[in-house]
Amino acid sequence: MLSLKEKDRPIVRKLLCAGCCVRCVLRFCCVGTCSAYRRSYEDIHKELLAFISEESSPQPHDASGEEKTDEPPNKRLRIDEGSTEASVTAAQTDSDICPVCLGVLQDFCDPTFAKQVSDAVKNQQYEFNSLVLTVSLPAQLSVREHSCWLHVKKEIREKSMCLGKEDVIQVKDAFKWAVQGKIGQELGAAVLANSSCEVSVGFMHPETEEDCHFLANTCPDCFKPTKNKASIFTRMAVVKALEKISEEKFSRHYPCPPKKTNTRCTALDTTCLHTSVFIAGRYNKFSRELPQTPWVIDGERRMDGSVEELIAAPLLSSFRADGFNFSSSGREDVDVRTLGNGRPFAVELLNPHRAKFNRTEIKQLQETINQSSDKIRVRDLQIVTREATSRMKEGEEEKTKTYSALIWTQKAIDSTDLEFLANIKDLKIAQKTPLRVLHRRPLAVRPRLIHSMSSIYLDGHHFTLKLCTQAGTYIKEFVHGDFGRTKPNLCDLMKTNADILELDVESVDIDWPPAIPD
Amino acid sequence: ELDCITIRLHLLSDSEKKAPSVIDRYFTRWYKTDLKGKACEDHCILQHSNRICVITLAESHPILQNGRKIKNINYQISDGCSRLKNKVSGKSKRGGQFLTEFAPLCRITCTDEQEYTIFSCIRGRLLEVNEAILNKPDLLLEKPSTEGYIAVILPKFEESKSVTEGLLTRERYEEVLTKRNQQEEPC
DSSP, rough: OOOOOOGHHHHHHHHHHHHHHHHHHHHHHHHOOEEEEHSHHHHHHHHHHHHHTTTSOOOOOHHHHHHHHOSSOOOOOOTTTTTSSSOOOOOGGGOOOOTTTTTTTTGGHHHHHHHHHHHHHHHTTOOOSSSEEEEEEEHHHHHHHHHHHHHHHHHTTTTOOOOOTTTTTTTHHHHHHHHHHHHHHTTTTTEEOOSSSSEEEEEGGGGGGGTHHHHHHHHGOOOOSSTOOSOOOOOHHHHHHHHHHHHHHHHSOOOOOOOOOOOOEEEOOOOEEEOOEEEEEEEEEOOOOOSOOOOOEEEEEEEHHHHHHHHHHHHHHTOOOEEEEEEEEEEETEEEEEEEEEEEEEEEESSSOOOOOOHHHHHHHHHHHHOSSSSSEEEEEEOOOOOGGGGHHHHTTTTTEEEEEEEEEOOOOOOHHHHHHHGEEEEEEEEEEEEETTTTTTOOEEEEEEEEEEEEEEEETTTEEEEETTTOHHHHHHOTTTTTTSSOOOOHHHHSEEEEEEEEEEEEEOOOOOOOOO | OOHHHHHHHHHHHSSSSOOOOOHHHHEEEEEEEGGGGGGTTOOEEEEEEEEEEEEEEOOOOGGSTTTTTEEEEEEEETTTTGGOOOBBBBTBBBTTOOTTTTOOEEEEEETTTTTEEEESOEEEEEEEEOOOHHTTTTHHHHHHHTTOEEEEEEEEEEGGGOOOGHHHHHHHHHHHHHHHHTTTTTO
16 A cells, blocks of 8 residues: 555645656655556556545546556546536647657566566576666756746745655656566565665656757756767766756746657666676786787788687687776787796677686686697686775786897807806896887886896807896886986896897786786 | 707807898888989998888998098988977877988088088988987987987888888999999999
């Protein structure tokens, strides 16, 4: 039973008179029980009529209600309190639409629409056991709501009562209460306030789009000019303007109660969005001809494949995601290998249709990636939270990395010429932005530390240099000097021209993500 | 792994000469000769594959001949303009002085009182001038193509390819040199 009080009676009457649907009537009576909105239209209608007829004054005839039970349940009674004859007009189809919710709380609250929404979700084949329902309504509904509220306020003020706008139940809430039970049932999932799976239902009403426009004249500062020709009448802007505008000004520009319309809202396609899933791991790169990210210039692919594509491809397909974002703790050049434990990375999978995987399945995915190419290898593959990915970029200046470089020297050397390198500890260097990245990086001087070095003599003009450096050090430039813009550099230390022929990353010293034993 | 390296090194051969240098790997050499009609005042523009250009003296420039020594390098090219005051900020290098082909970069005075002006040779935004040669002018004499560079310029994106249209390739430059030798022009 609806928990309507004596004080609600004039409100119910006034709203039914104005042509409001029964659920909007309940809203303005501040009925906050979800089950009330789930009841069928006829049920609610019957009870409302019974409620207002409890008084001794004018008896309504609900002839139209009874006659047309086969018809869509969106008829309402016209009550003319002033006349002695109950003027019951068989509601015309074009006046059936509630002028406040524009039909959202009428037919769209039927089980058939809930099934439609559920079927649309099923078609998109998501795996989930809970969902959150979001509803988007056209901005003009706020205007009509405001108008109806002023209309009701006027009526009850005369009876020295008060109705705060916050007390009125919002259309969104009433709609969700009406449909979420059925949707949850159809989909076999709990409809919660928060969930990783979001089902969005939207409505639009082109016929009344201009309802908001007068607000641009009365409260111009609420509406910011937009780029891309998008409408300036956003929901937020309209709500803000309605808070500012005086009752008197509003009533002058907009009818209270709101005028009836010829059409009802149309439903937009139901869309689903699953929050991103993050997969982390460490990768090795064994090829000297593989970029980390796709190498495209002027729309043309310059080199086939990339580390990120090789890692993401099997993930995209297993998780059935729409796309991905790849990030890692630093990067290596195309011609540099990444050895040792590998470099930490994280892949954000966008809108995954499947999100739950157990350890074995993830292990399997890791195998699949490793089998797909001998150019890369991944380890410690695991699902992580979004927050955990910040560990990757953490302390980028404090972390260290170790490298192995094949060095050429112009002057002839013997093994004793290299001994001094092992005695150098925490060498401070200053690196101006290398010329090879200067086109896309700001010009700056970066102080860096070479923590330690060791060498392996190869022949009169070659040796292997191992270095442990601060993260963010440009190794190639430390070796050849980059036109003297890295100081000191290996040429300075060895007092000869030197160049780097090959570079390998031996380790990236970050202890994240956690190791997964095989 | 050591075996792989040793094999590769044998292919490179144990000598001074080796696989392409940094400049060979990343840059294309362009030349502008007889700047402003002055005999042999040749510049070499090193164009990186990422479109950044480094302005240097060509090996045939008078400053590098006959054991000349440098007395002074001055980046103050006019009362109101010093290349040392050039400041760029951000990724798009805002604030850099915009140069045209004949914008002077610096004036170099040698100990024999000869004065030479070094020019931009290309259109673009000045990113930096080499301050190391102010303290150590010998760098310019000893390593004119690397540590003794004069300036770094970033051409406009739309002009990245066209910026070298008025310049000579290495081949054409060598032809100019050959012709000079035949005519025995003193520099």
